[in-house]
Structures are given as structure tokens and as C-alpha cells.
Amino acid sequence: MAADKGITTRIALRAATLQFSDLANAARTVAKQCLLDCIGVAVAGRNEPLTRMLREDALDAGGHPQSSVIGAGIKVTEEQAALINGAASHAHDYDDVHFAMNGHPTVPIAPAALALAESRSKSGKDLLTAFAAGVDTACLIGRYLGQSHYEAGWHATGTLGAFGAAAASARILDLNPEATARALGIAGTQAAGLKCQFGTMVKPLHAGHAAATGLTAARLAKRGFTSRTDILETAQGFAATQGTSASVERFERALLSDSHLPDVCFKYHAACYLTHSAITATRRLVSEFGIAPGDVTAVTLHVPRGHFSVCNIPVPATGLEAKFSLRFTTAMALAGRDTAAIDAYTDSLTREHDLVALRDRVTVEARDDERRDTRVDIHVGSSVRSQEIDVGIPATNLDAQWESLSRKFHALVDPAMGHAAATRIEALCRHLEGESDLTEFFTLLRATA
Known part of the structure; x- marks a missing residue:
């Protein structure tokens, strides 16, 4: 599979031959993060209604107890674990993002890799290598497809995530490049997820479905299941039917990166990532100029036009919809409300009079340039205070990122599992490459408080 081979086979070769030793320290660190x-x-x-429904459905269906459901005290089949854990990890829309794939890389890929690593008794290095292969695959495909796939209404977490999960699963199963290409083909014909479902339970389902789809695709490929091995570039294939901007030149440039993991961006607000620049800019202006909510006469957000199809629900009626409302999350920032806590976004919050009043003072205007930053203009009397921010710049200080993620992790896990268990899970994650036996790791993940 030299450079004259097709897009799919070249991606498959890269995924199938990736070794842990190929990963630079930054890629290893971000994978663990x-x-x-x-x-x-x-x-x-884990206890969100959508997760409970999926868990109950899996238990009703039955099957071999192969892989752990995180925080539930049970094992289910590999596919069921990938589905449930993938959906649960996206339930609050608090997971990482990657702009190369225009979506969330970890939640469709890690649950598949975790499920197979547990059931197949793989090592920490095996898990990290497979995960890295999966993220790389999703990002390479994202760069190849360009913006049109996402702009057409496809949720890349569900679509490209399925390819990434297939690549990660194929790497866990030690598939050769040809079988990995077939796994990508099997996953690609099932890849799905529509952006019209944002603000409903189906959005997190996309992540779980992608994880389960990719896992199953790799298992079938291992058994010899046939598929086209050029699913991405062939006539009537994925690029031809799911977008209009595929570019071999852009793909070639993406191949020059040894790993796309260092470009992952993490979330510290439990809302759509595209609202984070506005939240951060608003908080800075409020802090710097001592702006009180009652002083604000108007707010204008200047955002990329693509935000309009993702997070511009003007009048959210539910907590889920609030996460996808630039106007409402900006109102929360103006009022000094918590945007990080997972229980901050409730249905009743969307009806609070002070927040509704602030929301109605916010106008969102679209920009048509290539920049990703957001400019916030807060009007206070005759004055206008402005701040321009792009939070989508990957961290370079990975030690500081560890500390930020540690605080976030303990805030989420300590109340559910206890500080001691959370601390041990974190310690294992930080040194995962040194773990040849992951039994303790998965026992801790499965445990309930």
C-alpha cells in the first residue's frame, strides 16, 4: 500500500501498523488525558435517563458478560458496553473536541477500544495505541472530507467516529492493513448521525452507535466479512455521497502529521464547545470592567456562520437545548451562573426570569471568513466593551492541562465513586502504558459507589 494506493487503504495501513513506540510523548500524554x-x-x-434506558435494554436483551459498563457494576456484551459507555460519556456534552474531524473524537472511539481491551485482556500500551490509531483515522478522514460533510447536517461524531472506532477496534484485534480497510468499509456503510437531533437524547446516542458500529465492523472483518476497501474515495462511496469538498491535497497535508492527538481540545464548560469562546469572553469582560447584569443594555456575538447550524437555538426550552444556545449560555456568563457543573443545565433554568431577560438582550451575528474566534460586544449605556477569543487552540503546557483535567475529573467522579477510587483511576490513567494487566483498572471503572 504505497502512496499511489487509495485513501482508504493508506489510512488502513497507517492504523494497522501503528506501534506505541511511534507515538511521541505529547501524543501519549494526550491519549491518557x-x-x-x-x-x-x-x-x-451513568444515571442520565438515556443511559438508564440503554442499560435496561441491554439487560433485557441479555448476552455474554464481556465488558464493563462504567459506574454501573455490571458487564454486558462488547457491543452493548461500547454503545452504553459511548452514549453516557456524551450525555452532558462535556467531552473533548477536535477541529480536524469537526466533532468529538474520544467518546465514539475510546468506548470501543475499552470494551475490546477488557474482553481480550490487552495491555495499557495496546489500549493507548489502538485509541491513537482511531483518533488519527477520524481526523484524517475529516481533513479529507472538508467542511461540507458537517455543513450538510451530518454529525461527525457519529459518522467519522464510526470509522475511528473501527480503526481502534481493528488495532486491538491485530488486523492486517487489508482487513482494517474492510473494517472501515463495513463501518462506513453504517456510519450515521444527523445534526437535527442536537438537543435530544439522540445526539449522545450517535457516539454510542458509532462505538458499537466500529467495534462490530472490526470483528466482522476479522472473520473475513467482505467489503469494498475503497469506501472513502470510490464512486457512490462515502465522500461522493456525504459531502462535496473532498480533497486529496488536503489529505496529503494531514498525513504529514505524525499524530493528531496533541490537537485535541478539552471542555471546561458543560455545553456545546462552540459556545465556549463566547462564555469565556463574556466572563473576562464582566470581571475586567465590573459589569453587572442590570447594566447590560445589549450584547452582540460575532461568530462563524457555521455556529448557526450547531448552537444557535434562540429560545431553549430544556436544559439540553440550553447547551446549544449561544444566547442562553452567554446570559448565564453575564449573570455569573455556573457553566461547568453537569447539573447546571436544567429545564427550569431556561425559564428563570433574570436569565430570560438577559438572553433576550443577546444578538448573534454571523461572519463568513475562515476565522474561528468569537467577538463579544457588551453594551453598557453609551459604552461598548469588546473581547475576541478563540478557545479552540490546543494546549501546549500538558502538565497544566493534567491539573485542569484532574480537577474536572474529581468534581465529576468523587461524588459518585468516592475520592479514593477516583484517585486510583487517575493514577492508573497517568501511567497506563506501564500496566500489562488492566484487571484492576476495569474493576474500578465498573464499580459503583
């Missing part, structure tokens, strides 16, 4: 963060948000989402 992604897993820690995923576990934290999965614990936070």
Missing part, C-alpha cells in the same frame, strides 16, 4: 476525561464524563452520565 482523553481516556481520563472520557471516564469522568461517562461516570457523570
